[in-house]
Amino acid sequence: MKPPPFDYHRPSSLGEALDVLAGTGEDGKVLAGGQSLIPLLNMRLAAPAHLVDINRLTDLAAVEEEPGGLRVGALARHSRVERSARAAEVQPLLGQALRLVAHPVIRNRGTVVGSLVHADPAAELPAVLALLGGSVRLARRGGTRDVPAAGFFTGPLESAAGPGELAVSAFFPALAPRSGTAFHEVARRHGDYALAGVAALVGLDDDLRVSVARVACVSVGPVPLVADVVGACGHRPPASADWAGAARAVQDRIEPETDIHATADYRRHLTGVLAERALRDAAREALHA
Amino acid sequence: MTTKLFGEPVQRREDPRLLTGRGRYLDDLGPDALAAAFVRSPHAHALIRDIDVSDALDVDGLVAIYTWEDLPDRLAEPLPLLIPHPALTHGRTAHPLARERVRHVGEPVVMVVARDRYLAEDACALIRVDYEVLKPVVGVEEAAQGARLVHDDVPGNVGAHLVQEAPAADGRDARELIEDAPHTLAFRLDVERSASMPLEGRGVYARWDADDSSLRVYSSTQTSTSVRMAVAAKLGLPLPKVEVIAPDVGGGFGVKIVHPWPEEVLVPWAAMLLGREVKWAEDRREHFISSAHERAQVQFVRVGFDDDGRLLGLEVTILHDHGAYTPYGIIVPIITSTQLPGPYKLGAYRVEFSSVYTNTVQVTPYRGAGRPQAVFCMERTMDRIAAHLGLDRTAVRAANFIQPDEFPYDQGLTFQDGRPLIYDSGDYPESLRMLKELIGWDAFPAEKERAAAEGRRIGIGVGCYVEGTGVGPYEGGHVQITSDGRVHVSTGLTSQGQGHETVFAQIAATELGVPLERVSVVTGDTRRFGYAVGTFASRAAVMSGNAIALACRKVREKALRIAADALEADPRDLEITDGMVHVAGSPGAAIPLATVAVLSNPLRYAFDAEAARATQFAGASSPDRPPVDEGEEPGLEGRDYYSPIRSTFASGMHAAIVETDPLTAEIRILRYAVVHDCGNLVNPMIVEGQIHGGVAQGVGGALYERMVYDGHGQLLNASFMDFLMPYATEVPKVETAHLQTPSPLNPLGIKGAGEAGVIPVSAVIASAVEDAEGIPITRMPLSPSELFDLRRAAS
CATH class of the missing domain: 3.90.1170.50 (Aldehyde oxidase/xanthine dehydrogenase, a/b hammerhead)
Structure with missing residues (x-):
């Protein structure tokens, strides 16, 4: 369990980092928190010729409020976002999700943007970005682009970040008024990747009737699956909305697979249970918002 | 001031070193x-x-x-x-x-x-x-079919086949008694693979x-x-x-x-x-695929019993998966076969196992060593009988217990050490009484009803076991008191964190009457002690503990003899307190053990203050005798061995209360209670620690751990990400009570405790989940996904 040889780069500025990445192209891999990359290297499942360590680019550690949401820099650790009071006010779903990400020692090191770029369909943060309709900012030598969540996750462990590009930040839209969120999951052990998990967003109109109802599911497909269920739950006050019907609608949309920890049928069942719980909790939050 | 340390919850002396990163593990050595x-x-x-x-x-x-x-x-x-x-x-x-x-x-x-x-x-x-x-052979049943062979020269893949029969007192055998029994049941049980999985490979x-x-x-x-x-x-x-x-x-x-x-x-x-x-x-992947696993068995049970749930005959046929090789013989299935009877009188018993080769990692003992499977089988049988007759599960067990006045009790089988399986001591009815009180067994039905009214599902389970511990052939101890008054103890068996530096020092300090701080212990170093067997089978305290006590007694006897000469007293009047030899009841006439150590060696170079001081006791050595008399040796040291006639049998009973989520099928352990009997306790805190660790591994086996081989013989979960050892968050608080029935077989009256905690856990959790769900549980481990499937199949 020792990595194969690689060249190590530790740029001290963003410009330098982008230059190195431009030079290494397909052979370059960015190292931030290293919570997924280092095990992959040690098990020789990944063998990039160049490792570009961005831990000196401390400007990228910022967590800042922007009009309409929160921008999280590429070096912001999970724990920093989890503990940020401002982040919790702007978008409570971030904190709700981060508490479910692995263990504290991993959250102290791992980064939010790193988790998005890693694009594990079992991970919480890609689901959060997808549910909220956020975006990832990709920089390359000579330019940047913002990629919306819907186009960012392209497959299991595959994202839109291309050779020579560095994900410098992610943008999470703020919680709208009269809206609420929740994240529920079931994992085999505390901190494990979820067998199934559901993030929910519920918004109410001026008459306090459900006008937004959306979920994002983890571990049930190649990318985070977002389902709009506002039609299924009915344009009704939360107390009389058909949350069970909404959960069934979610179950119909997902395509879980059987693996060594759970069958596809169980994952489908679980996703329905969790979807109903998350939607109900999100609606309760919306009423109190 | 008392120097009796045996039985005290002395803090582990190795912990400051191990917990502050000053341990020296294998990979800390030889950096170049x-x-x-x-x-x-x-x-x-x-x-x-x-x-x-x-x-x-x-x-x-x-x-x-x-x-x-x-x-x-x-x-x-x-x-x-x-x-x-x-x-x-x-x-x-x-x-x-x-x-x-x-x-x-x-x-x-x-x-x-x-x-x-x-x-x-x-x-x-x-x-x-x-x-x-x-094409590989994967899975015990495929192996038993024998269509493909792991070793070309092993027909049917069968490495070993063994039948043991213990007929009833009237000579009738198990099959006959089962045929004639008022009630009979037959069923199959499955236990998955798991592994020792030490954190250091x-x-x-x-x-x-x-x-x-x-x-x-x-x-x-x-x-x-x-x-x-x-x-x-x-x-x-x-x-x-x-x-x-x-x-x-x-x-x-x-x-x-x-x-x-x-x-x-x-x-x-x-x-x-x-x-x-x-x-x-070794790295972790190597450990998964290149060391050893355990546990996997398929068991076929037939049992006959009377209206009170008393066993008349039990027949168990075991298919044991031995992996690709058998370097450690067939110890595991032999232990399963012979520890299956537990604390019960079986009537007649017949057990047969076939140990088959598969193209998987070899199987050798893992803590419990075949016993968790045995107890799973016996205790699932007890629960089946209770369900069949509509009796309380503890009542069925009590009806079958060996009674305290029946020891020594001969189960009529041959144990792992090749000797007769004879239980030396125990008190199973008292153990069950203590357990029921600890967990609140009799009050549980009301608790379950209240939970049900809230839409919650809870269940209670119980499991009993007897564990042969301290197998021979021997261990030894060496004890030396040097002229600075320090006591150096060594024994050949090794330590893997059990606390030997503490318990062996407690034994030596108690035997010699010296403060604990003066005693140091070395284990597992052939430079210090060459003859030993090893640390396994819950044997270190029983074997080396007694050997060290015997060696200490030799040293003490010599110390008293030398001191008696110096003090012009009768050795029988002397005792040792706090490192001083003195006449009982007369603390004035005293001589430090350090001085006795100097006196024990006629070569008395005054290298240290003690040696110089000792000259006052030198006396006139007789010119007619050699300085080292016949039969004597220079130095204050002794060596002795303990070799038991047979194993000593510890026992225990566990109970758990679990909650199962009606929707997600998650299983949570709400309470876990243990009554444990390992004879005299050397250090109750260390025994409890051993039990906690064992229960944690048992929870792994019951709810989390399995080795997932695919049809190609690839181990699909060879990492800590997918092999689910429980974290502290998954292990319940363990409530413990001790019962002490001393072993008559060894001088200290102790029995082994190392493996105990793990042994009945799968049986207990299965019993509790079955109680909560009302669905028969026949295989372990049990995941939420599997419970979900069981529910669907039952509805």
């Missing part, structure tokens, strides 16, 4: 040693056509590459079969490096030695082995001293003395020229009692050949 790494088979069953190392030769820092063809004489032979048995008609062991054929994923094929482990692994990645892939570090023609080997082992003998024999070295030391060892749990591992002989061999220090530290 060359590193070994292994090319291991990626196939479960294959012929080796060719090994091409040419690309690896270019790796900078490469030192050597070895295949089976490079191995000399005895190293080229198959590794030893440690524990032969007449029933093991087809025992098979691996070669240190594969010869022509591989039989499981992970079998070592090539050894690479390089400047460091990174380079060694780079070279491994460049070695091309050409395999002819064969295996490891070997060897140093060859060419000038002295001697070899020193450090191994993360549970038996340094036997590794020493194996290395000396395999490498053709004189035994006195080989030293083996077990440094701090980060857990063993059984897997490190196997010896010699291929690496344990290959690494010292390479060190000799190269004249360089060589080290190999």
Whole structure:
């Protein structure tokens, strides 16, 4: 369990980092928190010729409020976002999700943007970005682009970040008024990747009737699956909305697979249970918002 | 001031060192040693056509590459079969490096030695082995069909087959009694594979001293003395020229009692050949696919009983998965077969097992060593009987208990040590009474009803076991008191974190009447003690504890004799308190043990203050006698051995309350209670710690751990990400009560405690989930996904 040889780069500025990445192209891999990359290297499942360590680019550690949401820099650790009071006010779903990400020692090191770029369909943060309709900012030598969540996750462990590009930040839209969120999951052990998990967003109109109802599911497909269920739950006050019907609608949309920890049928069942719980909790939050 | 420390909850003396990072584990040693790494088979069953190392030769820092063809004489032979048995008609062991054929994923094929482990692994990645892939045998039932063979010369894949019968007192056998019984049940049970999985893997570090023609080997082992003998024999070295030391060892749990591992002989061999220090530290993937697993069994049960649930006859047929090789013999299925009766009178008993080969990692003992499977079988049977008759589950158990006045109780079987299975002592009715009180058994139905009214599902379960501990043949202890008054204790068996430095010091301090601080303990170092068996089978406290006590008594006797001379007193009037020998009831006339140590040696150079002071006691030695009298030895030291007639039988009973989520099928343990009887307690805190650790591993076996092999013999979950050992968050608080029925078999009256905690946990959790769900639980472990399936099948 020792990595194969690689060249190590530790740029001290963003410009330098982008230059190195431009030079290494397909052979370059960015190292931030290293919570997924280092095990992959040690098990020789990944063998990039160049490792570009961005831990000196401390400007990228910022967590800042922007009009309409929160921008999280590429070096912001999970724990920093989890503990940020401002982040919790702007978008409570971030904190709700981060508490479910692995263990504290991993959250102290791992980064939010790193988790998005890693694009594990079992991970919480890609689901959060997808549910909220956020975006990832990709920089390359000579330019940047913002990629919306819907186009960012392209497959299991595959994202839109291309050779020579560095994900410098992610943008999470703020919680709208009269809206609420929740994240529920079931994992085999505390901190494990979820067998199934559901993030929910519920918004109410001026008459306090459900006008937004959306979920994002983890571990049930190649990318985070977002389902709009506002039609299924009915344009009704939360107390009389058909949350069970909404959960069934979610179950119909997902395509879980059987693996060594759970069958596809169980994952489908679980996703329905969790979807109903998350939607109900999100609606309760919306009423109190 | 009292020096009685036996029985006190003394804090573990090793903890400050281990908890502050000052432990010396295998990989902390030899930082400049060359590193070994292994090319291991990626196939479960294959012929080796060719090994091409040419690309690896270019790796900078490469030192050597070895295949089976490079191995000399005895190293080229198959590794030893440690524990032969007449029933093991087809025992098979691996070669240190594969010869022509591989039989499981992970079998070592090539050894690479390089400047460091990174380079060694780079070279491994460049070695091309050409395999002819064969279809593997995976799973115990496929193996038993015998359509394909793991070893061409083992028909039906059956390595061993053994039947044991214990007929009823009237001579009738189990099958007959079951046929005639008022009630009979028949069912099948399944237990999955798991593994010891110590946090520190295996490891070997060897140093060859060419000038002295001697070899020193450090191994993360549970038996340094036997590794020493194996290395000396395999490498053709004189035994006195080989030293083996077990440094701090980060857990063993059984897997490190196997010896010699291929690496344990290959690494010292390479060190000799190269004249360089060589080290190999196992990584986690290697541990999963190259060490050993345990547990997997399929059991077929037939039982006959009367209206009160009393057993009339029990017949169990076991299919045991032994993996690809049998270096440790058939200890595991023998223990399952013979510990299955537990605390019960079975009427008549017939047990039969077939141990079959599969193309998977070999099976050797893991904490509990066949007992968790045995107890799962017996206790599931008890619950079945209770359900069938509509009786309370504890009432059925109580109806079958061996009573306190029936000891010694002969189960009529032959135990793992080849000796009759005779229980020495115990009090099972009292143990059950204590357990029911601790968990609140009788109040539980009301609690369950209240929970149900809230829409919650809870259930209670119980499990009982008897554990043969402290198997022979022997252990020894050496005790030396030096002229500074310090007491140096050594024993040959090894430590893997159990707390031996504390409990052996407690025993020595109590026996000798000295403060604990003056006693130091060394284990597992062949430089200090050469004869030992090892640490396994819950035997360290029983075996070395008693040996050390006996050695201390020899030293004490000599100390009193010398002191009596000096004090002109009768030795029978003397006692030792706080390191001072004095006349009982007369503290004025006293002599320190340090001084006695000086007096014990006629060569009295005054190197230290004690020796100078001792001259006042020198007296006039008789010119008619030699300075060291006949039958005497210089020095205040003693050595003794403890060799028991047979094992001593500890016991325990566990109960748990679980909650199952009606929607998600998650299983949560709300309470876990243990009543434990290991005879006299040397240190109750350490015993409780052992129980907690055992329960944690038991929870793993009950709810989380399995080795997931696919049809190709690939282990799909060979990492800590997918092999689910429970975290502290998954392990319940353990409530413990102690019962002490001393063993009449040994001087200290103690029984083993190391494995106890793990043994009944699967049975207890199955019992509790079954109570909560009303669905028969017949296999372990049980995941939420599986419970979901069981519910669907039942509805």
